[in-house]
Amino acid sequence: MTAPPSPARLLAAVLIVSAAMLLVELVFPAVLLFLPERRGVTTIIAVAMLGLGWGGLISYLVSRGPGVRAWMDASLLAFGLSIPLAFFAAVALPWRPALILALALPFAAASAFLSQAFVLARSGRVYFANLLGSGLGALSVFWLLPRLGEENCLLLATALAGLGAALGANPLSRARKGGALLALAAIGLVLVNFQTDAINLVRLLPGSRVPPARQDDALSYGFRILKEPGTRLLASARSLVARVDAVWAPDYDISRRFFPNGLEDIQNPEARREYAEALGGPVKLYFLDHLWSQVAPAAKLFARMPPYPILHHPSVLIIGPGGGVDIAKAASNSARRIVAVEINPGVVELMQGPLREMSGNVYGQAEIAVMDGRTYVKLSRESFDLIHLAFADLYVPFLHSDIFLENYLYTLEAFDDYFDHLNENGIIAVHKWVKSASWNRDLFRIASTARAMLQAQGVADPARHLFMAGGEGRPDQYYGYLLIKKSPFTAAEVQTLEATVAPPFQVFQSPFRQIAGNPFSEMIRAPNLDQYLAAQTFDISPTTDDRPFFYLFDRGRILHRAEFQLFLAVLIPLGLLPLLFLAGSSRLAFRPSFWSGGLFFCLIAAGYMFLQTTAIQRWNLFLGSPILSLAVVVTSFLLFASLGSLVSERLGRAGRGFLLLVPLVILAYHLRLGPFLERALVPSLSARIGITIALLAPLCFALGFPFPLGMEWVKGRLGNSAAALMFAINGFGSALAVALFTRLAPVAGLHALHLAAAVLYALAALVGLGLSRGKRPADRLGVNVQSFSCRRETPPRPG
Secondary structure, three states: OOOOOOHHHHHHHHHHHHHHHHHHHHHHHHHHHHOOOOOOHHHHHHHHHHHHHHHHHHHHHHHOOOOHHHHHHHHHHHHHHHHHHHHHHHHHOOOOHHHHHHHHHHHHHHHHHHHHHHHHOOHHHHHHHHHHHHHHHHHHHHHHHHHHHHHHHHHHHHHHHHHHHHHHOOOOOHHHHHHHHHHHHHHHHHHHHHHHOOOOHHHHOOHHHOOHHHHHHHHHEHHHHOOOOOOEEEEEEOOOOOOEEEEEOOOOOOHHHHOOOHHHHOOOHHHHHHHHHHHOOOEEEEEOOEEEEEOOOOOOOOOOOOOHHHOOOOEEEEEOOOOOHHHHHHHHOOOOEEEEEEOOHHHHHHHHOOOOOOOOOHHHHOEEEEOOHHHHHHHOOOOEEEEEEEOOOOOOOOOOOOOOOEOHHHOHHHHHHHHHOEEEEEEEEEEEEEOOOOOOHHHHHHHHHHHHHHHHOOOOOHHHHEEEEEEEOOOOOEEEEEEEEOOOOOHHHHHHHHHOOOOOEEEEEEOOEOOOOOHHHHHHHOOOHHHHHHOOOOOOOOOOOOOOEOOOOOOOOHHHHHHHHHHHHHHHHHHHHHHHHHHHHOOHHHOHHHHHHHHHHHHHHHHHHHHHHHHHHHHHHHHOOHHHHHHHHHHHHHHHHHHHHHHHHHHHHHHHHHHHHHHHHHHHHHHHHHHHHHHHOOOOHHHHHHHHHHHHHHHHHHHOOHHHHHHHHHHHHHOOOHHHHHHHHHHHHHHHHHHHHHHHHHHHOHHHHHHHHHHHHHHHHHHHHHHOOOOOOOOOOOOOHHHHOOOOOOOOOOO
């Protein structure tokens, strides 16, 4: 049999492969979000975990026969080759099962190698290299993606995978030479792409990828409008928040997206002029390849639409300035101070860089802050005359969560924060374009939140503080705005506001009169808000920071239930049944230790996923960005857990105490974290990052113990080859946890899932304590572990 790689080369290959795998896992959602279907953001995480499970099954299957080293070499090379394959499959294939399989290939190939490493070497060392490489890979994404883009990052991941094959494969094998060639080719493509920009998603996607339902609005896709004559790509900015492309498209009349006949449908002359100036610029911003914002064509734009007619030289806070149109409107109304808070650094980079001249340096008229609007408000001690949320939709997926669900800008606590930062006669203004029916569910939820907030603030008559107007443009396009005033509206103010509303717009809610037949007015004036909301077809009740799922209106969660059923339809026949078949054919299924080991790894997989997901969410507002939270939390989890794994190897059975420590630490965080973060919120971002790392370090260090300890106990009871099956079970358990999160979080809330993680780790500790008892038996499963191992094995006992 071919000799295994040396321990040092094996662990180095594990580190490199793990770094490449995390790079792929974090970058691929940005690729999938760019696609017209905008699907697969959560699926990529579940697919990655399923791929890890499938790789473990393959590893166990081949470990029971000859040619293990050849399979390891092949899996290393397959990992590198499958990364560009998955990328081009995403570009070429609609969202079908073939694409899902293509996305799973890199993770299955990497897992086949990694799980075999656990068979061959001490679990603590392998897990240390695995987590350290993953942490370094995660950390590199946040530096590489803004500078290189998604396409080049995936090429670098391919190069890393090739390097891993060159390092870990048999020196005489084709896989080693192929890995080296692959690494050189990938780096060469990166260098060429810097000069040519040929491998660019916006250029690669064919025009035929426009969904049939959107053919009448095809130019709202960046890849499609660039195929029109007279258009060109001016500049792009990438970040993990979202890619933004600036497109020169002077002939694209955006107004017809909203009104059937364009600006002719607007009867109020001042409103028509305002829309003409705001929508008439030649430069459009495409956010994840979807039309998102117009770039202000001048430093000042005419604006007499509400709330400006009743404001005089206001101090203005704009959350989500985008292309600067709202800054230009505030400037034209002689705002004495303008603060604009933009969460996407790429937008600021474009507006202050290549688009500076074209926009009349509109961003130069405001104080620009790059962070989450909520965090800015919580940090600020100032008050404003106007807090403006103009189409402020956070289309950023949280890890293991879902796209278009979470938004902390519109929660009940958020409106409390805004209200507390208003001057005596200040106004919160929320504007939204939304493609939906039933009187615009987004605005309904915003209005119900506003009323609930006012009631919580002790306002006796919330209707006196609320003014709403809007209208229906195209058959599926609704526009509306809500004004929330800290003091009651005066009769003169209401008269001024209503005078600005002319067809196609109408008043939805007026402070001094109920508008018959209008559901907004009915809801705001309903005697009992809770009863009114419970009677509605859709769930439009206020969201909270614990349940920030603003875009989830389906009471029956039909879509989530269908997706979960589809996930189970894939997991059971392609994951669980093959797992049971392999365990049964090798007679492992008849050993109690197999079931207790499998349960242990399922529990810690679910506990880890729930804990990491809720930690990302809970640190979001503290750090001021979901992406910064993702970077700091994920990297801390991986790096500090890697240290715990390294220490666990030295402790042996004495490390069992850490199994009990983990749930206790999680419980302590659950009880005290929220109040502590409120007190520790300081202006310095560096200080907040330092506080986060310091708080996470003890917890994450303890999280590094259960996996390697459990793996060694299973190998001691069932033989080394069983490690591959446990690795597969952990992958399948992680995939199930990802799918469960999107179903449970909207119902139970984030705090409940954080507590559930403590319960899962506590149950795992009880199972693990039982698993750790007893002596190591012989490996009776027909695997000659002594002949292919990186460490000294206990010889099998007879019988």
